[in-house]
Each structure stands twice: as structure tokens, then as C-alpha cells.
Amino acid sequence: MSRVAAIDCGTNSIRLLIADITNGNFKEVVREMEIVRLGQGVDQNKSFHPDAIARTLNAVEKFSAQISSKGVEKVRFCATSATRDATNRNIFTDGVKEILGIEVEVIPGEEEAELSFIGATKELSQNEGPFLVVDIGGGSTEFVYGGEKVSAAKSVNIGCVRMSERHLNTQPPSMAQIAQAIVDIDIAIAEAAKVVPISEAKSLIAVAGTATTVAAAALNLESYDRYLIHLARVPAQSVHKVAGMFQSMSKEEISALGYMHPGRVDVITAGALVLSRIMAATGASEFIASESDILDGIAWSLTK
Template sequence: MARVAAIDCGTNSIRLLIADITDGNFKEVVRDMQIVRLGQGVDQTKKFHPDAIERTLAAVEQFAKQITSKGVEKIRFCATSATRDASNRALFIDGVRNILGVEVEVIPGEEEAELSYIGATKELQQSDAPFLVVDIGGGSTEFVYGDKSVIAAKSVNIGCVRMSERHLNTQPPSMAQVAQAIIDIDLAITQAAAVVPITQAKTLVAVAGTATTVAAAALELDKYDRYLIHLSRVSAQSVHKVAGLFQSLSKEELASLGYMHPGRVDVITAGALVLSRVMAATGVSEFVASESDILDGIAWSLTK
């Protein structure tokens, strides 16, 4: 048995998964998430803000305590979009090394996509393949097409934090802001579609906080319940409806929704718009919401 710890540090959140993996069997021990907004302002400045580094390293210190207490044997720490873009990333990487004693892997978008695919499709039936896995993060969105393994992947810079900072910086946003965001999003989807056959999948799987929050809204949940959300099927019509709902609400109204994580309030409108545009571009009738994603893929990678 291998007890492993996977850490996924994105633009908006940092997450920890401790799991026991034995002969292909996966048992979750700890799953934790904190919204740290590491990518605060990176789209404009190309640098990490000192406050963002401080918030993130504080979360890493908490994760380190859990890793030590659970007797973890192997750790893998992957950082994605914001860290790829930040010119002063060494400050963050050095801080993590001092706390955990491991090197941060700043993985390219294509590797991020492959790890997301592994995590998202492990539990799915092969009869539902080929799959298109869409991972809407804070800084980027990954499109991954595959069958038993990845066939094509593309990462594009249309994450929920990046689109919020670039376009939807008021809540509710104006029609003009939404229109400009749609132009940006659709261009990026077109770039992804030049590499990935986004209209050929039998099943669209959407992962990460934007997709699961949209699923919670579509399911009309009173509170966030990952077990009800996981592998639920959400119609394209419901996605468009939820995206429109989020665009119409004030920040206070969004925050009052029982399933809404406080750290997603100011970026969920942009994230839902990205998902809505993805649904339109792919032409699929529904998506499968998966709570298993890159974090699970990182954990599986530690068994190789």
C-alpha cells in the first residue's frame, strides 16, 4: 500500500488529497481545499502579489501538518496557470520547499490536461468513450480528448479569475462586459478546437469548482454536496440558464446561495459563462460533473 499526498495549486485554490492506493484500488483519506487566489493580478502584472504568496504559504503550512499526521510516504506538488505566468515564481517555490521539503512542479498546460483526464475518467464506463474532459480553472481551461488514453489536449487562458479580472469586474456585469468576455472566450475555444476534436466526443466531462458549482445550481441544492454532484448529468439548457442567473445577481445574492463557496462569489459568473460557451461550441446536450479531477490524477501518478 502506498499512502500518497497530492497537492494542486491553481490560480484560485490550493487543494490537498491524501489517499491509499493499492493494486489499482483508491481510498481517500483526506481531501481539503482553500481559496487562496494565488493568481491575484497576475494577468495584468505577470507577478505574484505578496499577499497572495502569504495566503498560499499559510495554506501549505496547514497541509504540511495534515501530511505529517497521516504518515504520507510520497508527495507531489503541482502548480499550474498562475505560477506558469508569474515572473517572481521563485519566491513561492522557495517558500513551499522550506515548509514541505519538496520541489514545486510548474507543469505545462498539456500535462495539466493529461492529469485532469486521468482523474476525471477513472470511474467512467469505457462504453461512454470517447471523452472530452474540460477543466475550467482560475487562469486557464484545459480541453482533453481521449479514449483509453489522451489523444489530444490544449490549454487556453480563459480561466474564471482571468476572465473576471479582464472583463467581468462588476457584479452583476454589464451586457457590454459579457459581450467582450464572450469574444475572448470564443476565440480561445476556437484555438482549442484547432487541436482537439471538441465536437466528436460521446461524453463531455467537466471538472473543477466552476463546473461542480454550476451542477449544484442546476440540481437546486440547498447546500454543496459533492456526493450528489459527482457524476450527475447537467443539460446544456440548464447550464445556459444558470450562467444567465449568475449574470443577473448581485454579489450579495450570489453569496447567499447555500451551495456557493465564499471564495467563488466574485469569479463564478465568469466561470459559468466559460462553461456555457463550451457547451454551445461542442454542441453536446449535457455534461457529466466530476468531483475527480487533476488532484486525483496527481495521486494516481505517484503509483508509477
């Protein structure tokens, strides 16, 4: 048996997964998430805010205690969009090394996409492929296509935090803000489509917090239930309806939703809009919501 710890540090959240992996069998031991908004202001300033670094390192301290107490053998820490963009990333990565004693891997968007693909498709039958896995993060969105393995991948800068900071800075947003965001999003999707055959997949799988929160809304859940959300099939028309619902709500109304994580309140409108535009561009009739994503892919990578 190999007990591994995977840490995924994105633009909006940092997550820990401790798992036992034996002969292809996967058993989750710990799964935790903290919304730290590491990417606060990165799109505009190209550097980490000191408060964002402090919040994130505080979460890393908590994760370190968990890792130490659970007898973990291998640890991998992957940082994505915000860390790729920040010119002062060494302040953050040095802080992590001091706490955990390991190097932070600042992975390129294409590797991020491949890890998401591994995590998202591991439980699905190859009969449901080829797959298009879409990972809407805080800073970027990854598109990855393949069957048993990845054949095409592209990362574009249309994450929910980035789109919120760039366009949707009031809640509810104005029609002009939404229109500007749609132009930006559609250009990025078209860029991805030059590399990835986004309309040829048999199954569209969407991973990460935006997609699972949209699924929770479409399922009318009273509270967030990852077991009901995982592998739920959400029709395209439900995605468009949910995106429109968030666009019409105040921040207080969104915050009052039982399934809404407090750290997603101010970015879910942008995230849902990105997912809605992806559904329109791909022509997919539904998406499969997956709670297994890049974090699971990082864990699996530690068994190689």
C-alpha cells in the same frame, strides 16, 4: 499499500488529497481545499502579489501538518496557470520547498490536461468514451480528448479569475462586459478546437469548482454536496440558464446561495459563462460533473 499526498495549486485554490492506493484501488483519506487566490493580479502584472503568496504559504503550512500526521510516503506538488505566468514564481516555490522539503512542479498546460483526464475518467466505463474533459480553472481552461488514454490536449487562458479580472469587473456585469468576454472566450475555444476534436466526444466531463458549482445550481441544492454532484448529468439548457442567472445577480445574492463557496462568489459568473460557451461550441446535450479531477490524477501518478 501506498499512502500518497497530492497538492494542486491553481490560480484560485490550493487543494490537498491524501489517499491509499493499492492494486488499482483508491481510498480517500483526506481531501481539503482553501481559496487563496494565488493568481491575484497575475493576468495584469505578470507577478505574484505578496499577500497572495502569504495566503498560499499559510495554506501549505496547514497541509504540511496533515501530511506529517497521516504517515504519507510520497508527495507531489503541482502548480499550474498562475505560477506558469508569474515572473517572481521563485519566491513562492522557494517558500513551499522550505515548508514541505520538496520541489514544486510547475507543469505545462498539456500535462495539467492529461492529469485532469486521468482523474476524471478513472471511474467511467470505456463504453462512454471517447471523452472530452474540460477543466475550467482560475487562470486557464484545459481541453483534453481521448478514450483509454489522451490523444489530444490544449490549454487556453480563459480561467474564471482571468476572465473576471479582464472583463467582468462589476456584479452584475454590463451587457458590454459580457459581450467582450464572449468574444475572448470564443476565440480561445476556437484555438483549442484546432488541436482537440471538441465536438466528437461521446461524453463531455467537466471538472473543478466552476463546473461542480454550476451543477449544484442546476440541481437546486440547498448546500454543496459533493456526493450528489459527482457524476450528475447536467443538460446544456440548464448550464445556459444558470450562467444567465449568475449574470443577473448581485454579489450579495450570489453569496447568499447555500451551495456557493465564499471564494467563488466574485468569479462564478465568468466561470459559468466559460462553461456555457463550451457547451454551445461542442454541441453537447449535457455534461457529466466530476469531483475527481487533476488532484486525483496527481495521486494516481505517484503509483507509477
